[in-house]
Amino acid sequence: MNALFWLDLRVRVRERRLWVIAAFFLAMPLLICGLSLMSALQGREVVDPGDVGAMVAMCAIYCQAGLLVILSPLAAAQRISQEREQRTYAALVNSPLGPGAIARGKLLGAWTFTLWLGLLTFPFMAVAALWGGLAPWVPLVCFGLNLLAGLALSSLALGLSGLFGRSLSAYLASGAVLFLWCLALPMIGGLTMGLVEGAQNPTLAMTRAIFCGFFLHHPLAPQIWMTMRGSGAAVTYMDWGVWVPLYGAGVWLLLMWMGFRMAVRGLRREVY
Numbered sequence: 001m002n003a004l005f006w007l008d009l010r011v012r013v014r015e016r017r018l019w020v021i022a023a024f025f026l027a028m029p030l031l032i033c034g035l036s037l038m039s040a041l042q043g044r045e046v047v048d049p050g051d052v053g054a055m056v057a058m059c060a061i062y063c064q065a066g067l068l069v070i071l072s073p074l075a076a077a078q079r080i081s082q083e084r085e086q087r088t089y090a091a092l093v094n095s096p097l098g099p100g101a102i103a104r105g106k107l108l109g110a111w112t113f114t115l116w117l118g119l120l121t122f123p124f125m126a127v128a129a130l131w132g133g134l135a136p137w138v139p140l141v142c143f144g145l146n147l148l149a150g151l152a153l154s155s156l157a158l159g160l161s162g163l164f165g166r167s168l169s170a171y172l173a174s175g176a177v178l179f180l181w182c183l184a185l186p187m188i189g190g191l192t193m194g195l196v197e198g199a200q201n202p203t204l205a206m207t208r209a210i211f212c213g214f215f216l217h218h219p220l221a222p223q224i225w226m227t228m229r230g231s232g233a234a235v236t237y238m239d240w241g242v243w244v245p246l247y248g249a250g251v252w253l254l255l256m257w258m259g260f261r262m263a264v265r266g267l268r269r270e271v272y
Contacts, residue, residue: 026120029063053131058227060124061142062220068118068150069182069219073157073174076110078167080158080266085167099267103158103260111154118146138230142223145249149219152252153178155259162266182219189214216244217251 083089092102125139157174164170193210196202202210215221222245 025067025117029060029121029124032059032063053128054134056131057125057128057134057139060121060128061139061146061223061227063124064118064121064143065146065149065220065223067121068114068146069153069178071117072111072114072150072153073178074171075113076107076154076157077161077170077174079106079110080161080263081164081167081170082161084165099264102267103162103263106263107151107155107158107260110158111151114150114154115147118150134227135230138226141245142226145222145226145245148249148252152256152259153219155256155263157259159259159262159266162263181217185214186218212247217248219252222248 080089083092095102097105122143125143128134129136129139156177157170160173160177161167161170164173189210192214193202193207196206196210225244
């Protein structure tokens, strides 16, 4: 096992303030799921357990997704640049570990931290499964997709940390990537779709090209498809088949590989 990974785990487990953060992120899904449960039960003489279960499950899934999407780049953005600022970079790169092993240890350490926080919402998914409303496979698949999206963002942030010499620059660059991916591209895609529909009747190929370019690789798009498909609700791109989540996951894997290669290149650039 990578020595940097275990070192990172030991350092974080000994940090007592992390338990306060864990309690905070445990309270948020509890509050949101509790409010959704009260909203589903309020004013109803006959309550469909499936509706309650679907609402609670979706709240838990998207709380977990938002948690991982936001925290994953923040946890990895300073991993390499911080070594330079603390004057420990030379000792790190002169260790027996190569640049690839260093990047893997840093990436797994950052991702395990966010994974630990993401697991806090898993009991809510399990409880929601008892109510029904969603197919049993939906929360499990969405859980895996959330973890993959968080790992892709961690890898991108780690790559930016390897390219920039200061943690602040790496944080700002990671925030810019997160804004571009999660907000800017869907907004541009919506405007592009509106322009195309206003100028002409778009063909299926044009619609798919716009969705693939701006929407389907979003960190939440495959999860939305899964929950809509599992609940039986109609969604615009649901009839396109299982390639919708596969496309999103494939783009994430590509971005994860690119981020890892940037981190390795940043380590090699200054030493090797």
